[in-house]
Amino acid sequence: MTPAELLAAWDAGEAPERTVVRSVVKASLAELVEKAPGRAVEVRIPPHAAVQAVEGGTHRRGTPPAVVECDARTWLELATGRLGWADAVADGRVRASGERSDLSHLLPL
Numbered sequence: 001m002t003p004a005e006l007l008a009a010w011d012a013g014e015a016p017e018r019t020v021v022r023s024v025v026k027a028s029l030a031e032l033v034e035k036a037p038g039r040a041v042e043v044r045i046p047p048h049a050a051v052q053a054v055e056g057g058t059h060r061r062g063t064p065p066a067v068v069e070c071d072a073r074t075w076l077e078l079a080t081g082r083l084g085w086a087d088a089v090a091d092g093r094v095r096a097s098g099e100r101s102d103l104s105h106l107l108p109l
Helices: 003-011 018-035 072-080 085-090
Strands: 041-045 049-053 067-069 095-097
Touching: 003 018, 003 072, 018 041, 018 049, 018 072, 072 085
Parallel strands: 041 067
Antiparallel strands: 041 049, 067 095
């Protein structure tokens, strides 16, 4: 299933299996890491996955200096361009803190 197909399922009121959501989220995060390799920002989509991406300082343990966190639907809307970064942050759908946490230049994927 693609991110667009998963979003369409949610729009239609369907409840996709958690394993499907996890798979789609992980695949899209892998695209982000490929587009912006590095370890400066931790992107968290609980409870599905978390990755480190974006060039900059290296994070090894503890709380990273830059964190982006949101739910799966919000992440996939950002990844597909259905939702803009500024709107998601302003609405509180994305929590972004720290240097380099603005991913607007990397989205949509």
